[in-house]
Amino acid sequence: MPPTPFAPVILGNEPGSFPHSVLAERHPAIIRQVRDAFPYGPGQHRALDELLKSCTEGTVGPLPADAPDRALWQRWGLADHAGRSWYDVPWLWSESYFYRRLLDAVGWFGPGAWQGVDPFRPFKRAELDAPATDEELTALDALPGLPEEERAHALLHGSLWGNRADLGFRLSAEGAGTRDPAPALVADDSEALWSLLPPGGTATLVLVADNAGRELVPDLLLIAHLLAEGRAARAVLHVKPYPYYVSDATTADVVDALHRLRAASGAAAGYARVLWSAMADGRLTMRAHPFSCAPLPYAEMPDDLRAEFAAATLTVFKGDLNYRRLVGDRLWAPTTPFQETTGYFPGPVAALRTLKSDVITGLSAATVAELEAAEGRRWRTGGTHALIQADVT
Numbered sequence: 001m002p003p004t005p006f007a008p009v010i011l012g013n014e015p016g017s018f019p020h021s022v023l024a025e026r027h028p029a030i031i032r033q034v035r036d037a038f039p040y041g042p043g044q045h046r047a048l049d050e051l052l053k054s055c056t057e058g059t060v061g062p063l064p065a066d067a068p069d070r071a072l073w074q075r076w077g078l079a080d081h082a083g084r085s086w087y088d089v090p091w092l093w094s095e096s097y098f099y100r101r102l103l104d105a106v107g108w109f110g111p112g113a114w115q116g117v118d119p120f121r122p123f124k125r126a127e128l129d130a131p132a133t134d135e136e137l138t139a140l141d142a143l144p145g146l147p148e149e150e151r152a153h154a155l156l157h158g159s160l161w162g163n164r165a166d167l168g169f170r171l172s173a174e175g176a177g178t179r180d181p182a183p184a185l186v187a188d189d190s191e192a193l194w195s196l197l198p199p200g201g202t203a204t205l206v207l208v209a210d211n212a213g214r215e216l217v218p219d220l221l222l223i224a225h226l227l228a229e230g231r232a233a234r235a236v237l238h239v240k241p242y243p244y245y246v247s248d249a250t251t252a253d254v255v256d257a258l259h260r261l262r263a264a265s266g267a268a269a270g271y272a273r274v275l276w277s278a279m280a281d282g283r284l285t286m287r288a289h290p291f292s293c294a295p296l297p298y299a300e301m302p303d304d305l306r307a308e309f310a311a312a313t314l315t316v317f318k319g320d321l322n323y324r325r326l327v328g329d330r331l332w333a334p335t336t337p338f339q340e341t342t343g344y345f346p347g348p349v350a351a352l353r354t355l356k357s358d359v360i361t362g363l364s365a366a367t368v369a370e371l372e373a374a375e376g377r378r379w380r381t382g383g384t385h386a387l388i389q390a391d392v393t
């Protein structure tokens with residue numbers, strides 16, 4: 001076996017760093033926004049106050065004694081991290097635990113009247129209902145006349161750039177895009193990806209979703225195209241079992257997105273019909289595995305999930321957080337081959353991601369030099385660059 005490459009795990013304890021700003025500024029802002037969005041009672045306000053104090057100045061505390069997932073979290077690192085500063089434990093862990101505690105504070109896990117009320121729903125709904133979503137759905141009407149390969153390319157890129165909450169259907173150069181051209185991809189293994197999904201094949205595609213709203217809609221459109229054109233015989237959409245990282249997609253968000261598509265006119269409604277019937281006959285299924293919200297890299301996934309990914313023709317991970325979990329939330333040298341960091345993965349795997357955190361692998365030295373000369377470190381976190389990477393060996 002080749003030696004496992006090493007890179008330091010990212011922590012949030014360096015003032016001035018991006019991870020530190022997420023813990024020190026973004027998390028308090030999220031608490032403020034959630035508090036403003038709901039008519040919570042005194043108990044919830046008190047719990048939010050306590051969380052705010054704990055996550056900014058305090059230490060990681062235990063889960064409530066009756067939490068249904070207490071044993072799971074103990075195994076996922078709570079036993080080791082309890083009592084330590086939120087800044088000194090792995091950043092991925094700290095962020096995940098923040099969302100878990102936020103749900104406790106607002107009563108998501110119940111019992112009680114607030115059980116199952118998603119504290120991020122107003123933000124997700126607003127995005128789905130925005131006029132920009134209408135524009136993006138209308139843009140689909142340009143697709144039906146195009147050759148299949150061009151439609152597949154446009155929808156793959158729509159799903160990729162949807163991670164920036166921007167469908168941006170970028171048709172090939174001669175296509176009818178009205179937006180500014182997308183910045184060049186920093187890595188593009190799309191040929192390898194397509195090689196596993198030929199038209200008329202028998203592929204099983206697993207798509208590990210990221211955000212709801214304007215990312216999930218183009219993800220669903222891509223799945224609809226793959227099923228309709230026989231590039232996938234079956235698709236499995238992995239969503240989160242509970243609200244997470246503000247906008248991550250849950251089952252309820254998929255239902256909302258499908259309703260949004262079904263209510264649209266033109267080509268969008270046609271895609272909705274494909275999806276609706278694929279769900280009815282079992283060609284499209286959903287999974288909400290507990291590990292989807294785990295504070296751990298996928299290298300530590302449980303056996304049942306490993307078996308599921310092993311059986312797929314291709315697993316596609318969407319978005320920044322899933323990328324961090326796929327390759328490991330570490331400060332890799334950017335030229336570390338992607339395939340070296342995903343060597344543990346049990347089947348062919350691809351990532352569609354816009355760059356929103358420091359983690360990066362698989363770039364050429366020339367690309368890194370170019371990005372750094374132009375932008376310093378900003379290209380890593382600004383969400384203006386994207387990649388399609390694949391390990392299909």
Ligand SMILES: O=P(O)(O)OC[C@H]1O[C@](O)(CO)[C@@H](O)[C@@H]1O
Nearest residue numbers: 022210211319320321322356357
């Ligand atoms: O929605 P995405 O693409 O997973 O991005 C979520 C991102 O939010 C951050 O955690 C910051 O909160 C990123 O670094 C992270 O990976």
